[in-house]
Amino acid sequence: MIDPFYEKFVRKLLFRMDPEDTHEHTIHGLSWLSKLRPLCRWMHRFNGMAGPQPVRLFGLDFPNLVGLAAGLDKNAECLPAFAAMGFGHVEAGTVTPRKQPGNERPRLFRYPEEEAIINRMGFNNEGAEMMALRIGRSMPRKRRMIPVGINIGKARSTPLEDAVQDYLDCFRALADLADYFTVNISSPNTPGLRKLQEESYLRELLGSIQDENLDRAKRLGTEPVPILVKIAPDLDYIQIETLLAILLELGYDGVIATNTTIARPGTFKNVKENGGLSGNPLQGRSDKVIRFIHRTTGGCLPIIGVGGIMDVASAARKLDEGASLVQLYTGMIYRGPALVRALVKGLSEQQG
């Protein structure tokens, strides 16, 4: 399922450039499209047609099952354009409290044969205040086309012991604008970040964020903001079980499974680049993690399934394993933006 025009012309052209230059040009173009709000709205109605009925999850209405995964629109520069492509929700970020440059370039690598990417971007972003300004302008609550999730993380320079403060700072700066938050403790490119998935850190971190959320809701007389946690595919099942128990205990709203992997399966055995692997080679592992979470929780914790979605079959598999929604990133790089509409249409036909 590849749009032949994208494969023969657009992708060929884009793949001649350095991957990060391509990314920057794309974001630049989409940020221009985002300014043409009526056009984006019209395109959204055409491309993002609802399934039999919108999906209601943690108090939000999702017009379809397909979302944009975190990392593509790190600064929330193109939200209306992604809605125009047909996405039923978009996750901006990962954002940190202050602007930071990320790792040194090159830090993004394509593997076209395997339809995969390795990245070690390291949370390059313009900071929470700038993101708040952008979302306020391009997707204010009153004119919001689709739910906007905000994925939050800690700065590279912040020691692990002080990580809680970074997440709280992001939460406070963006809580008025987020339809849901994702606590990212699973990116492999910020040294030590994945340690936050260990029980000793996890309870304090997630407890503090949820306390802040509940205090805010009480103060303002509103509902708490739904909060999800994004996990790595490299955790073992005991670690996942521990994490799930804490999420349920603290009243978290769901889990996003999964982030990129540090494993190097199959043909990647001898690939030397450090960073997180995404796309096709991640698919099987991500599906297994989703199945495990669904079985362990008896289906009572909503799952957003992400990792290696390339076509309707791979998206449908994630739903079969227990995901309620799906997200993608790498699939769109290889198969083009038409993949979004194809997924929305294909999944809605399967739903009946």
Ligand SMILES: Cc1cc2nc3c(=O)[nH]c(=O)nc-3n(C[C@H](O)[C@H](O)[C@H](O)COP(=O)(O)O)c2cc1C
């Ligand atoms: C270049 C790149 C940057 C990413 N940046 C982030 C990020 O900032 N935060 C995050 O939670 N996930 C990030 N991800 C992970 C994706 O959101 C997703 O979980 C992962 O790529 C698996 O999905 P996919 O196979 O559809 O790409 C990034 C992925 C890529 C390829």
